[in-house]
Amino acid sequence: MTLSPELLSRPLLDHTGLDLEAADRVTYVLEQSLHYGYDQPIELLDHRLVVVPLARHGNQHRRAHRVDVAGASVRRRSRLDGHGNTVVRVRADRVEEGVSFTVVALLERVRADGPTHLSAAALHDPRLLRPTRLTTPDDRLRDLAAGVGGGTPLERAERICALVHDAIHYEYGVTSVETTAAEALSGGRGVCQDSAHVMITLCRLVGVPARYVSGHLLGEGGTHGWMEVVVADGDAAVAVPFDPCNGRRAGADYITVATGRDYSDVAPTSGSYSGTPNSTLTTSRRVGVLSAA
Template sequence: MDLDGARRIGFHVEQSFRYAYREPVTALAQKLVVVPRRRHGDLYRRSHRLAVTGAAHARRARLDAAGNTVVRVVAARVEHAVEFRLTATLDRVVGDGPPNLPPAALRDPRLLRATRLTTPDDALRDLAADCAGPDPERTAEQACAAAHTALTYEYGVTSVSTTAAQALAGGRGVCQDSAHIMLTLCRLLGVPARYVSGHLVGQGGTHAWVEALVPRGDRAVALAFDPCHGRRAGNGYVTVAVGRDYADVAPTSGTYVGAPGGTLTGSRKVSVVSVE
């Protein structure tokens, strides 16, 4: 399908996470960042449902400071397993443009300062020195290319706690690591940038990429780059949440009281249901 040549695209997302325990656990507290944003540039969430099965529970949903939907689930006791299952439908209306932000976003310290996962070392500073362009957009393009070249894709050699400096030193990693390297480069060069968690049509797992904020007239716009693939993010990318780094938008995280050794399994399917 020629998604990048379409005028309108419909998506259907199905995603599940299942935690299983060897014996009952108590005081489960789960944070879920899996519901796509209500609107993100030309992408509109039309409907969604988040089902929780396996335990009596209470939930609360709210928008965080970045406009992401955060759902918190608490359960007094889980006997065997608890499952979270999302279904959502979305439309991309091509031509509605990238996300627009107020000009103050270009000076947002949260998007310019290093985080624990994006703290630079000398190697990242040296790499950034080669990425400076004549304007913020060109700088972001060169940071994307540099992050892409710096890593060989390999699953299982890094974790959610791997920093950009550690990933660069190892030379191998996944999309999350490429995104953290690009974020570090952009911020070193004064380009505000944010981590994007979402889905890429045709890819098995969730995906991560970067939005660089650049001036456009009297506004700021968020331009999406995929450093894992070394390209601009096109119409096959479905945004769920944005933050400073992975830690802000981890799809699922939480705590419980009980014996260690629980197992997490998940599934995800993103379907294109209409193209015009």
């Protein structure tokens, strides 16, 4: 697959009328742009982007991609972090008015290639079992975890997903990227990131390895966050995705970009610069299905 203008200009299919779970192959396109505008020139821009989908995540394959930067003369470097995510670092000595970052990617889901297999070491990975700043439990979270009950790790995860879905009501604007799981649960309101952090915290409290997932959900206007639990699969392990914000497992209408301990590992855009504090972020996104068979 190539990122030809002809391919990218093709209309998206109505995914709500497709049985994506039953399709042998599904091709997706992702076009995401972020533009930072400044009221005065800035200097020493150092920006971190985690917007390129994983090369492979279970049955999801990245077939082609590119990252474009406009508005300034920049130096950039791509690397894989400790979780296997593509991190693009962009630096510029000076930006006059604004800078834009655009990622374009073609992805393919091959049903026969799933699920997401991991080594058995993932079952004991401290990164997936220890609390982080955003997933440090308080007494209320510990009490909730104590009432989860027994069963297999997957059965406990199913119950936790339903519990979190009932406990956190979706409301935009009442939390931030700095809100902890304890704070979100106390308030009872938040966005997908908050639900994911609460579920991750509870899973880790009951001994189930868990990690944060960033990406896209078809039909939504912005980026999305969910989580995965890691359970044994023979002599290895498998990652099973849950979306507690929507109270269900994640399926073929989800596109994974990156995984980490919590949101801070996989924030799509972050960075620093020297200059005016007045900046604006404008985003746009086009994501959907090009073909399914």
